[in-house]
Amino acid sequence: MQVSFNKILKKDFELVLPYLEKLHKPVPEKEILKERLLEMFDQNYECFGIYKADKLVGVFGLWFMTRHYAGRSCEVDHIFIEEELQGTGIGRKLFEFIEAYITSKGCETLELNSYVENFRSHKFYMNLGFVIRGYHFLKKL
Template structure:
C-alpha cells in the first residue's frame, strides 16, 4: 500500500490536531491548539503530512527562515508518526521527502529540536547526519 507525502493546507488544520495531541499527551486544549496552528500558518510555517490512502498517519512542521550561521534554513518541528506505523522506515522516507521538498524550494540547511528524553529520535537524527549544535532553552512568560 503506497504512502503519500504532501503539504497540508491551512484549511485542513483539524486533521493535524489528533496527531499533535498524541505527541503532546493531550496537554493543550483543542481550541487553543487550533488557534496556535492558525497563527503558525501565517508565520512562514508549513505542515507536511504522511498519508496511507486518505488517512493522515504522520505530520511534521516546517519553519522557513534565514539564519546568519546557516543561511536559508528550515526548522523541522513536531515530527510525529502514529504508533501503529512505526518501525517501517517511514521516518526515513518522510525525511527524504522533506530534504527534496526543501532543497527544491532553495533552502540549504535543516535544523531541529528534540526532547532530551527522546533517545530513539536522537539515534534517528544522528543516523540522518544531524550534529548537535547547541541547547534549546525555554522560559514561559
C-alpha cells in the same frame, strides 16, 4: 511500503490537531492549540500530512527562515507518525522527501529539535547525518 507526503492547508487544520495533542503532556486546551496552529499558518510555516494508502497516519511542519549561522534554513517541527508504523521506514522516506523539497526551495540547512528524553529519535537523526549543536532553552512568560 507506499507513503506520500501532502500539504495540509489552513482550511484543513483540524486534521492536524489530534496529532499535536499526542505530542503534548499535559495536552493544552484544544482551543489554545487551535489558535496557535491557525496563527502558524499565517507565518513562514507549511504543514504536511503523512499518508499510507490515502490514510492520514502522521503529520509534520516546516518553518522557513534565514539564519546568520546557517543561511536559508528549514526547521522541521512536530513530527508525529502513528506508533504502530514507527520503525517501518516511513521516517527515512519522510526525511528524503523533506531534503528534496527544501533543497528545491533554496535551503542550505535542515534543523530540528528533539526532546531530551527521546533517545530513540536522537539515534535516528544522527543516523541521518544530524549533529547535536546545542541545547534548546525555553522560558514560559
